[in-house]
Each structure stands twice: as structure tokens, then as C-alpha cells.
Amino acid sequence: MSEVLDGYEQWLKGAWLTLQLTVYGSGVALVLALVFGLAGTSRHAWIRVLNRVYVEFFRGTATLVLLFWFFYALPLVGIRLNSTMFAAVLALGLNIGAYGAEVVRGSIKAVPRAQYEATIALNFTPLQRMRRVLLPQGFALMLPPFGNLLIELMKGTAIVSLVGLTDLTTVSKNLQSSTGETVASFSLVLVIYFVIAQILQLFVRFAEARVDRMLGRRPSREPELGTLAAGAPGAGVAS
Amino acid sequence: MPPTDTTPEKDAAPLRGSAPGIRFEKVIKRFGSNTVLRELDFTVAPGERVTLIGPSGSGKTTILRLLMTLEKPDGGLIFVGDDPLWHMDRGGKRVPANQKHLHEMRKRIGMVFQQFNLFPNMNVLRNLTEGPMRVLGVPRDEAVERAKGLLDLVGLADKIDAHPSQLSGGQQQRVAIARALAMEPQVLLLDEVTSALDPELVVGVQDLLRDIARQSDLTLLCVTHEMTFAKDISDRVLMFDQGQIVEEGPPERMFGEPSEQRTRDFLQAVLAT
């Protein structure tokens, strides 16, 4: 065990990479989720088609397959993503963003119609309706499934160990082979991932509590079927 | 103008002020195969207060929703003032309204909903200032001043920082009324504004609306099941059934000695509950 702990500098480096991938990946995912999710609520059919194509395509793709394709196939058609890190962030962001887009679309649609009508009665422009009323209220519905997706994305970063980046998983593998401490290496890496996940969840809960207070709602702790389905990789949002 | 600023002749006669009138010409509205309004014609004079009564499904609420542009008519013309609501003039031809025209027309109209529909993501003050600031371009200070004045009017000055969920139904509805007035509409639509309230809260909201009706020169269209309130507030009562006007007249006559059997049946049924 002590030999494994002696490698703490490697652990720190690995954890740092895992965190970076998580943060960048969720940034990309969030932007894509908002853009394509809002596209899914558009009045124009052709904009909604953009949403459908993006969501169906990237929800149907496995992240690892996407990453391998970026890694092995894309350079052959002359497109070289200038770092493996960038390819990984893109693959994770595109995939989780597709689930996120469904969450955004479903949440906006779930804002009561009466709220939309009130914005018309106050003569808001379509942009103001979205920005001032629908999006802020939809945001409260988005947060719990977004929390699930964040954990999914963090877990997803482990795929980079299969294309040669030194993240937590790679570090555990390296230390296992250099020290022979199999149990210690792989137990420790799982515990570190767990701790990261718990910290991320704390952040999300904190945000949820704030939004609930802002909307004057009583927070509900236990997830319901709808939000579970939304957070599930491979699942649509119940809208 | 909000009633606080204007306060013209109290207890003045109807037909005052410069508020626009309303005219329906052969208006048709269908929901699927169900025709709610069949070639409906009626006129509301500028500054007139009209109450629409009738059984549920008779099309009263649809009239308000058409005026608020929440529903689109399937035929006919609706005028607010001199301009058609759902149509505009282009090269001498009447064409369906675009968003810009609707935006212009909506400036004249305000609505209070049965379920209040306050924005839960904003406190009371922001509910009142958001529209004036973002839509009318009123400077913040002025919007806040106006909001304070309106909260005084509705008797909720102390709730300015409260959150909608901290208010009772009656208080929420009073804020919603203030929110509608903050947009300085010339036509105010009241859609069963006391139906969702607990009985003990109804009176407060009704008293407020009576004051507003007395002090302002708004054109008022009101759908309600509260006949005493309708009597107090309106110059004229229209009785609807199946998308048509069955009977109309001043409230004293409509409630006192209605001439149509259907009106008598309806009033009896309402009073019995």
C-alpha cells in the first residue's frame, strides 16, 4: 500500500487531468446542450430538425468509438485534431451534450403553458420570453438531470486511458505494474473517483438548493422516474 | 396611464376617456371539430365595461384569449381601436398580422388570469418592473416608482421584496392585477380572476377591481361567475351560449328581468350554487 501512496505525485497529476477533462468536457457539453436544446423548442421545423439530427446521432454513438474514430480515422482524411486531449474533450462533450440537449428541450417544454401566456400578455418578445421566464424556470428542472450527466461525463473521462493519456485510470495501471500492488492500486483509484463524484454532487445539490430557494420551491430529494430517465445515458426526457 | 396618476372624474358616466373600443366581425374560432365561436359580432364602446356571462364552454374565455393573441381566430375580423388585431395593411391589402404588428397591438391590451401566473423566478418587485423595463423601455428608477405606486394601490406595499410563493392566492392576484396595470394597457381583460381564490379572499380582489374600474378610463372586458360583482362593475352584460350572444343589456335588467329563457336558466343555476 505504501508504495502505491508514494506515487502520490503521479496520482495528483492523473487526478488533475481527469478534472480538466471533466471541466472542459462539461463546458463543451453545456454549450451544445443549450444550443441544440433550444433549437428543439423552435417554432421553425427546420431548426427542430437540427436538434433531432444532432441528438439522435450523438446519443447513438458510443463515446469510445467516437474517440477512436477521431484518433485513428480522422487523421487519414486529412483532419488532425491537434491533441488527444482535444479529441477526448470533443468526444465527451458531443456525447453528453446530446443527452443535455434533450434535458434542455424537455425542461423548457415542461414550464407551465400559463407562464408562456403571461409573457405574451406582458408583450415580451420571443427572446425575452425565453431569457427572462422560460429558461430561468426550466433551469430548475434541468439541474438534477444535469447533475447526473456531470457524473456520467466524469466517469466517461476514463476512456482516455485507452488512447494513451495519463489520467487517474492510467496512473493506477502504471503503479500496479511497477509496484505489483494490484489490490491497493485499483482500490485507491476507485476511491478517488468516488470522492470526486461526491464533490461534484455536492456542487450540484448546492446549486439545486439555491435555485429552489429562488423559485420558492420545496426541494425534493429523491429523484423521480422522469429525471432518472433523463439522466440515463440512452434515455430521453419525459416531456 | 395607471389609475394612480390619472384619477379622473370619480363615478363618471360611461363612455369617457380615450381608450380604444373593440369590435368583433363574424369571428370564427374552432378547436378541432368543435366550433366555439360561430360568426360572432359584437362591439364594445371606448371606455365601456362589459361582463361576459354564460355556461362554461360558451366561448367567453375564448373571446378574451383571442384579444390577448393567445389564440388565433379561424375567420372574421377583430378590431381594437381602429386597427384590426390579427391583420395588417400591406399595399392596400389586408394580410395576416406578423409578429411586429401583434407586438404593437398588444401594447394596448392587458390581461389578468384565473391562475395569476406570476413569474416564480422573480420577486414581487421584479414581476412588476420586468415588463415596463424590458418591453416599454422605462428606466429602472421610474419602473420601481411606478411599481411602488401600484403596490400601494393594491394594498401590498409591504410585500415588495416577497416571493410569489410566500403570498396568499388573493395577494398573488392583486400583484397580478398591478403587473397588468404597470404595462399601462388601455383595454383590460379579466378572466375569472376570483375563481381560483378561497371564498374569504374573493371580496378583497373584487373591491380592488371596483376601485380601479371607478378611477380609470380603461375599456374593461370581464368574464366572471360572480353576479353581484358583475352588476357593480359593468355597464353592460352579454349572455353567451354556444358561441353566440343570447341576450344583452344593462346589468340591472339582465339580472333583474332577463327576457330569454336560457339566461333565466343560467342565472338560476349560478345562484343555486
Next chain:
Amino acid sequence: MEWDWSYTGDIIPDLLRGLRYTVIATLLGYLIAVVLGLVWALLRRTPNVVVRQVVRWVTEFIRCTPLIPQLFFAFYVLPTWGLTFGKLTVGVLMLGIHYSTYMAEVYRAGIADVPRGQWEAAKALNLPRTRVWLDVVLPQAVRKVIPTLGNYLIAMFKDSPLLLAIGVPELLTSARSVGARTFEYLEPMTMVGVLFIVVSVISSILLRRLERHYATN
């Protein structure tokens, strides 16, 4: 670089062999997940608070950590404890166990969704505990969660390439080895992508049908 159709045709048999492993791993893993998930959910309703808390944290732990290090753990650690399995067995087991923790949440929500009145009615009839669960609660809960459970079949299918981490010869592995042999990665990798999309889009269309079927009944 040009797309080579005849090369594409040549590698298809290799890829289909890989796809067979992918499908087997997914289906067997799914079976484990569906059953084990229900076990977790029921254990979380036992009167024993220790059992409840242990199950809660164990499932939370498995759900919050990535599958790849879990596969490493099972693949390298279990033999040191005298348990030796083949690659595919370890892969199927871990895939199943990993997703059982998701299923547990789905079942839990489904059970919580059964109206209070149903429990009270069962109690009023004085039904024994097992009958309440088997005849009243579970049939209603399971019916509600079937579409959601179906979604996890697709999710597991898409996570099955991770098994290449421990050398299971699934679809992506075979594409990589084909590519390594010929130095032509474009066609095998693209074909894998296409296969994954085709299978998941078709299954999600089928699932939506199933969902509608359960929604209307």
C-alpha cells in the same frame, strides 16, 4: 485518402464476429443488471437499517466510479483471491453489476410511484408481506419502469466497447486489430461507428414503440 469499398467488404466478416461478442456481452450483462437491480431495490426496503445503508453506499460507490477501473479491479484482483474467470465472463459480470446500480434506482422510483392507497388497501385486506410485494406492488412498479429499463439496454450496448480495456474481442477491438494489421483504420473505425448508430437508433425506435404501448395500456 480514398474510401476503399472492396477493403470495406473484406473486413465485414471480422467486424461481425466482433459484433457477436458485443451483443452477447450486452444481453448477458443486461440480464444480470435487471435481476440484481431488483435485488438492490428490495434490499433497500428491508427493515434492517444496516443492510439498507450498506446497500445504499455500495451501489452509490459502483454507480459513481468508471467502468474501466472496475474492470481492471475485477480482472486483476479477483485472481489474487483465487477466483479466475475468462475475459468475457469478467466483462459481462462487471457490465451487469455496474448497470444493476442504475436499475436499482429505476426500480426504487417505480416502487415509490405506486400510490399509497395501494399499500393501504393491501394492508386492509390483511395480505401477508410477500403477497403485498408479489401481487400488488411489484407488478405495478415493474410495469411503470419497463420503458426506462429498456433505455438502459441501449446504454449498456454503447458501453460494451469499454470491455476492450481487458481484451474482450468485441466489435471495437476487432476493428482496431484489423486496422493494425492493414494500417488502414478509416474503413474499420467508420464501419464500427455506423454499426453502433444503426443498432442504437433502430433499438431506440423500437423502444419508443414499446413505451407508447405501455403508455396507452
